[in-house]
Amino acid sequence: MSATAPAAGPAAASRFEPRIVAFVCNWCTYAGADLTGTSRIRYQPNVRVIRLPCTGRIDFMLVMTALANGADGVIVSGCHPNDCHYTSGNFHARRRWMVFRDLLDFAGVDVRRVVFSWVSAAEGAKWAELVDKVTDEVRALGPYREIHDLSGTGVG
Amino acid sequence: MIIGERYQLAPKTLEAIFAALARDGVRVLAPRRVDQHVALLPVKSLAEVALDAVQASGSAKAAVFPPVEQLLSFTGSGQDLRLQDPEPTAPPTVVFGIRPCEARAFKSLQLVFDWDSPDTLFDAHLAMTTVVSLGCTQADEACFCTSVGGGPRDTQGSDLLLQPLQGGGFAADVLTAKGQALLGLAGELLPLGPEGMLEPAPEVEPAFDAARLPEALEAAFDSPVWGEESLRCLGCGTCAFVCPTCSCFDIQDEKRDGGGRRLRCWDSCGLHQFTLHASGHNPRETQGQRWRQRVSHKFLYFPERFSAAACVGCGKCARACPADMSLKEFLRALTRGR
Amino acid sequence: MSVRESDLRATAARLLETGSVAVVIGYGAGTLGRRRPVFVRAPAQAGELVFDDECHQNLATYLLKPEIRRLGRPAVVAIPSVLRSLVQLATERQLKDGDVLALVVGDDGVRELADLAAVRQHLAGLPGSLHPAAKTEIARLSAMTAAERRAFWSDELSRCIKCYACRAACPMCYCERCTTECNRPQWIPVASHGLGTLEYHLMRAMHLAGRCVECATCSRACPAGIPVHLLAVFAEESVRRQFGAEAGAAGPAYALSSFRPEDQEGFIR
Numbered sequence: 001m002s003a004t005a006p007a008a009g010p011a012a013a014s015r016f017e018p019r020i021v022a023f024v025c026n027w028c029t030y031a032g033a034d035l036t037g038t039s040r041i042r043y044q045p046n047v048r049v050i051r052l053p054c055t056g057r058i059d060f061m062l063v064m065t066a067l068a069n070g071a072d073g074v075i076v077s078g079c080h081p082n083d084c085h086y087t088s089g090n091f092h093a094r095r096r097w098m099v100f101r102d103l104l105d106f107a108g109v110d111v112r113r114v115v116f117s118w119v120s121a122a123e124g125a126k127w128a129e130l131v132d133k134v135t136d137e138v139r140a141l142g143p144y145r146e147i148h149d150l151s152g153t154g155v156g
Numbered sequence: 157m158i159i160g161e162r163y164q165l166a167p168k169t170l171e172a173i174f175a176a177l178a179r180d181g182v183r184v185l186a187p188r189r190v191d192q193h194v195a196l197l198p199v200k201s202l203a204e205v206a207l208d209a210v211q212a213s214g215s216a217k218a219a220v221f222p223p224v225e226q227l228l229s230f231t232g233s234g235q236d237l238r239l240q241d242p243e244p245t246a247p248p249t250v251v252f253g254i255r256p257c258e259a260r261a262f263k264s265l266q267l268v269f270d271w272d273s274p275d276t277l278f279d280a281h282l283a284m285t286t287v288v289s290l291g292c293t294q295a296d297e298a299c300f301c302t303s304v305g306g307g308p309r310d311t312q313g314s315d316l317l318l319q320p321l322q323g324g325g326f327a328a329d330v331l332t333a334k335g336q337a338l339l340g341l342a343g344e345l346l347p348l349g350p351e352g353m354l355e356p357a358p359e360v361e362p363a364f365d366a367a368r369l370p371e372a373l374e375a376a377f378d379s380p381v382w383g384e385e386s387l388r389c390l391g392c393g394t395c396a397f398v399c400p401t402c403s404c405f406d407i408q409d410e411k412r413d414g415g416g417r418r419l420r421c422w423d424s425c426g427l428h429q430f431t432l433h434a435s436g437h438n439p440r441e442t443q444g445q446r447w448r449q450r451v452s453h454k455f456l457y458f459p460e461r462f463s464a465a466a467c468v469g470c471g472k473c474a475r476a477c478p479a480d481m482s483l484k485e486f487l488r489a490l491t492r493g494r
Numbered sequence: 495m496s497v498r499e500s501d502l503r504a505t506a507a508r509l510l511e512t513g514s515v516a517v518v519i520g521y522g523a524g525t526l527g528r529r530r531p532v533f534v535r536a537p538a539q540a541g542e543l544v545f546d547d548e549c550h551q552n553l554a555t556y557l558l559k560p561e562i563r564r565l566g567r568p569a570v571v572a573i574p575s576v577l578r579s580l581v582q583l584a585t586e587r588q589l590k591d592g593d594v595l596a597l598v599v600g601d602d603g604v605r606e607l608a609d610l611a612a613v614r615q616h617l618a619g620l621p622g623s624l625h626p627a628a629k630t631e632i633a634r635l636s637a638m639t640a641a642e643r644r645a646f647w648s649d650e651l652s653r654c655i656k657c658y659a660c661r662a663a664c665p666m667c668y669c670e671r672c673t674t675e676c677n678r679p680q681w682i683p684v685a686s687h688g689l690g691t692l693e694y695h696l697m698r699a700m701h702l703a704g705r706c707v708e709c710a711t712c713s714r715a716c717p718a719g720i721p722v723h724l725l726a727v728f729a730e731e732s733v734r735r736q737f738g739a740e741a742g743a744a745g746p747a748y749a750l751s752s753f754r755p756e757d758q759e760g761f762i763r
Contacts, residue, residue, distance in 0.1 A: 061681045064693055091753035098759050099703045102732040108644025117763040150688030156222025193719030213717050223655050224685040297525050388531040392662035394717045397655050408684045421685045429675055478663050478715035480530035
């Protein structure tokens with residue numbers, strides 16, 4: 001799976017294009033991303049969106065699996081606090097991320113590449129801004145092979 | 157160097173051999189200290205080797221039967237699937253400073269891996285591995301090599317046996333062509349005459365008569381002793397994983413980069429899910445049944461099939477066990493008719 | 495035999511004689527100068543019990559094993575980590591109040607704690623941290639860069655062989671169907687390569703966050719000498735710092751299945 005480079009020219013063709021996986025909730029961020037499209041707002045194509053019913057369903061193992069499978073960055077996004085379609089799913093998610101992000105950092109994983117956000121169904125512009133910003137940040141950080149390559153170490 | 161001869165090996169000469177091995181890119185595994193712990197790890201010089209430790213916690217079987225080994229890889233999908241066997245080659249390896257008890261285990265492993273058809277990966281590893289064992293000058297409570305036909309200066313399974321000399325240095329017994337080649341890296345060495353005084357070997361009192369075990373185990377099959385003894389067993393995989401003769405493995409398929417691979421991973425009969433069926437039934441549901449299996453495999457079933465024991469009396473299992481289970485203690489009690 | 499030991503043995507014998515417990519779970523003499531768990535069921539066996547500074551293993555792990563439950567009502571020699579575990583296990587509905595008799599062995603004799611209220615009260619009088627050394631090490635690691643920490647854990651976990659001794663020894667790892675064994679999907683690679691080890695330890699630390707009693711029995715159990723307890727203790731510190739909750743404390747709900755709308759963080763965009 002390769003991403004297309006936005007500009008023409010030999011320098012652009014060899015430039016690293018990050019692969020970003022986004023785990024988003026169906027009711028807010030996914031709908032918001034849909035609004036981005038219907039509003040014809042353009043943003044960088046590096047993100048692969050995975051739709052889940054609610055951020056409360058997002059297991060921290062999903063983030064690890066994305067990194068292990070070669071994602072250079074991960075976005076996790078859902079409804080703002082108090083707006084969760086299932087009332088409290090995002091509150092549980094927030095707590096989980098507060099601990100998991102700390103733990104990832106303690107284990108030496110680059111947490112600059114794992115971004116959490118609240119994007120509502122009305123925030124089409126915010127989604128585009130978020131994806132563009134994260135894509136630029138991860139592009140600057142470079143490819144993230146460290147977690148993926150761990151499955152090669154210790155294999156006799 | 158002549159096979160069957162004993163030579164004098166000064167520490168400086170041994171260091172030169174290490175240097176030659178490092179230069180040639182040979183992997184050397186030896187007992188090395190990490191904090192409070194002694195593990196079998198890669199070393200580059202003699203100074204890194206924990207010569208004074210009774211044993212490393214893990215065993216040298218990792219050199220020939222790694223904890224994770226790739227059996228094949230595949231790319232593509234559907235009709236367009238391409239399988240690839242690994243190259244049956246292995247990096248040249250010297251296992252240095254393991255004890256004579258452990259060296260005996262390679263034979264046991266070979267009986268399993270080459271049983272009905274040769275395991276090409278195992279054979280490649282074994283062919284490229286030279287075993288330099290270090291004779292013991294001390295034994296601890298966990299040792300029971302003499303109960304299973306071994307001893308602190310046993311030669312079986314070693315290519316070179318080093319025995320510490322009084323006043324420093326080692327006596328080096330060349331046992332095989334591999335040992336000959338390794339010692340040859342030192343250049344000319346003086347043969348050691350009968351006046352070369354070895355540091356004495358420790359007394360290791362046999363704890364039980366292994367010949368009596370098969371009968372005792374058959375008789376004890378339905379005994380409550382298994383459940384009793386294993387009350388404290390936590391059901392982890394430590395004993396099987398540190399054991400030099402244990403060879404059970406699990407096969408795992410993993411996807412990776414648009415393809416994947418098949419891996420062979422260490423497994424342990426002590427784990428609850430070792431015999432767990434997909435239906436949910438488990439023929440070894442209790443820890444007592446699993447303990448009985450472990451002991452009976454080593455001292456009854458394996459000897460029946462191969463006329464050899466699947467235990468070398470190294471005691472690594474007891475030293476590593478978080479709940480202090482002890483094969484030696486248990487078998488001593490069993491053969492005393494308790 | 496110390497005074498503490500003779501008191502303990504006398505207590506155990508009496509409890510078994512009167513039938514108020516069916517088994518006394520304690521420590522006995524082990525090999526190589528260590529202590530091992532013993533399960534005393536007859537008054538005459540009480541002499542097997544020892545109690546000294548070598549008694550470290552968290553015996554609470556045995557309380558939920560089916561083979562031990564079948565023995566009948568237990569008393570357990572309760573060092574502080576065991577007491578904390580009793581409270582946490584009761585909070586998680588794995589033990590009912592009064593199921594277990596806790597025996598606290600001190601220089602002033604053996605105190606019998608028959609219910610959770612008594613255990614909590616006793617715990618309140620003990621120093622808060624079971625492992626000052628863990629806190630120091632965590633602070634040392636936290637002061638490093640992420641890359642330095644990656645190198646540290648990479649080195650330590652390279653010796654992990656996935657024996658699961660850490661999980662088996664932990665009183666809070668009592669799930670009969672552990673995430674590790676789930677193979678649809680296989681969340682955690684079984685293999686002990688760098689990914690299979692890192693993901694296993696991270697998962698275990700996350701599943702312990704807010705529940706870990708910080709006894710470090712996991713690290714003592716590790717045959718490769720890896721300080722695995724640091725991950726769970728770190729997660730525990732993170733929970734405490736951010737939510738004010740604590741395992742083995744009086745009653746707050748499990749931090750990761752509860753929430754406050756006012757939870758504060760500074761990283762969600």
